[in-house]
Amino acid sequence: MNAINPFRSFWMAGYECSDHLNLHGDRIDLLKTTGHLDLLQTDYRLLEPFHIKTVREGIRWSMVERQPYQYDWSEIRNRSAAAIQNNLQVVYDLCHFGFPDDLTPLHPKFTDRFRAMCTSFVHFHKTCFPDEQLIITPINEAGFLAWMGGEVCHTAPYCQGIGWQVKYQLMKSYIAGIKAIKAVDPAARMLTVEPLTQVLPDIHHPDALEAAEQINENRFQCLDMLCGRLCPELGGSMEYLDILGFDYYYDSQWFYPGNRIADWKAPEHLPEARPLHILLREVYQRYGRPILLSETSHPLEDRPQWIQMITRECRKVLEEAIPFWGICLYPVLDRPDWNEPGRWHRCGLWDIPDDSLKRVLHTPFAAALTRCQEELAGVIAAMEKKETPADFTDLEKCVGLGCTGNGISCIKEQGRSGVSGI
Secondary structure, three states: OOOOOOOOOOEEEEOOOOOOEOOOOOEOOHHHHOOOOOOHHHHHHHOHHHOOOEEEEEOOHHHHOOEOOEOOOHHHHHHHHHHHHOOOEEEEEEEOOOOOOOOOOOOOOHHHHHHHHHHHHHHHHHHHOOOOOOEEEEEOOHHHHHHHHHOOOOOOOOOOOOHHHHHHHHHHHHHHHHHHHHHHOOOOEEEEEEEOOEEEEOOOOOOHHHHHHHHHHHOOHHHHHHOOOOOHHHOOOHHHOOEEEEEOOOOOEEEEOOOOEOOOOOOOOOOOOOOHHHHHHHHHHHHOOOEEEEEEOOOHHHHHHHHHHHHHHHHHHHHOOOOEEEEEEOOOEOOEOOOOOOOEOOOOOEEOOOOOOOOEEOHHHHHHHHHHHHHHHHHHHHHHHHOOOOOOOOHHHOOOOOOOOOHHHHHHHHOOOOOOOO
16 A cells, blocks of 8 residues: 655645535536636636645536546646646546436446546546646545435435435445556555544433444445445455545534534533544544545634634644644635525635635635644654654554445445435
8 A cells, every 4th residue: 555645735725626416406516606617727826825736626527428438528638737837736536426417326327437437537637647646536425425315315316215325336336436547547546535524422312322323333334345344245445545535524523313513612621522633543543544634614704713723633633643644625715505506605715705706815714724834834844754654554453343244235234324424
């Protein structure tokens, strides 16, 4: 397993690139809505004062493959070229919740189509940009996508009660995608991205503890399938766990039952949420792979306070000598709501206040971010000096559960929930 950090900067920026069918059945395209595709040079130049050299982008599978097995990579070519012109490294999501109109994860051709698209993308990228290291997220937040489409009817296939089946098919495609990518470019790196959630038991409900424990265990199903601990018939392997990215937001911890969001601002002597550094430590201990915070942000006026808390927690992770490789501000630009496109979240480093799509720096957030970068700079430098390559090859060094079933029996045993973390 490759223990070399491939990222050009610890601090990263992500552009909201969702392109799925929303709750109302309307196709969204947030790269277009935010003006990012038309303002690439502007957006990339804005990152320079913050010393950000790595960005997360999405290819928008629904736009790339409008006809089965026919691909148009021209827009991706332009975006990659703009990034290179600005000395930026791009991490590409191949499926960020969206897929072509004629597909759902349950379609018999989904895996084959995804595999073929992955192959085409890598051939394209190696041909046009042979000197650029490929870092790919095959399917962003597969567990959350399974919940949206299989449990709450928020996207295709618009079902309830079949989240596990959707998740199983997504991970089948994910594993097939990695194999296809590696067949073309064995040096390609994989960034697997899943939500980092924690369900807390409401002490007033006697059955809450057991239920919360089961929900918290289920959040690892996608990663366990990927590494072969769960449903080994899918072909998962520890070698497919490369870099693990975790998405963490203000609503990532909640109480069961009732779904009340834990107050991350509660005083230290009366905490509601579990500390982030402990959650990150636990996933590192479970899988033994380098980790990063692949998405984090907060809406409105709490943005400065949020990034300060994130920095304090991530500093603790770094000081434990855990290979923690970065923090991605996601979204770095403001974004509209998926299901209420007229409502913008006001959650980026830059706001987009009106239809002119002008980028307006949120100065309190920017000032706090600069202080956070300064605070971590020394810690990161010290860690890099004493860092030695880790041995990630021995499964027995990872803490975790083995798969308890085979084939369809595994589906029956594990198929209680399709929610990412639920």
